[in-house]
Every structure is written in structure tokens, then in C-alpha cells.
Amino acid sequence: MKSIGLNIGCIDIIESKNNEFYFLEVNPVGQISGYSLRGNLDFEKKVVEEMIVIDNEKSKKRTNK
Secondary structure, three states: HHHHOOOOOEEEEEEEOOEEEEEEEEOOOOOOOOHHHOOOOOHHHHHHHHHHHHHHHHHHHHHHO
């Protein structure tokens, strides 16, 4: 993401049967709501909640140093 000048986005990849990953595309606005709406799921909410947990853990590690 840094090499293409983005700090947010959705990256589409697939994994082959041989466990190789293939990059398909990057959506620079990071929008995944279409999948979420069609599947009646809460992707965005789950992603943001996990990002908050990770950020809080990193913040705790920085303050404990």
C-alpha cells in the first residue's frame, strides 16, 4: 500500500490450491458494503471492531515501555 501511496483500501486476493496468493485489485476507498448488504452481514462493523482492539493493544504496549 505504501508503494502505491495508499494508507487505506480493500485488497482483493485469492489463494490457489497450492497455497499461493494472487493479487487481483485494490479498491482505494475500502468499500465492502456491497458484499455486506447482499449477504445481510456486518463486515464493516466486525472489521472496525477488530481494528479498535488491535489499536488498543498497540497503544497499551507503547505506554508500557
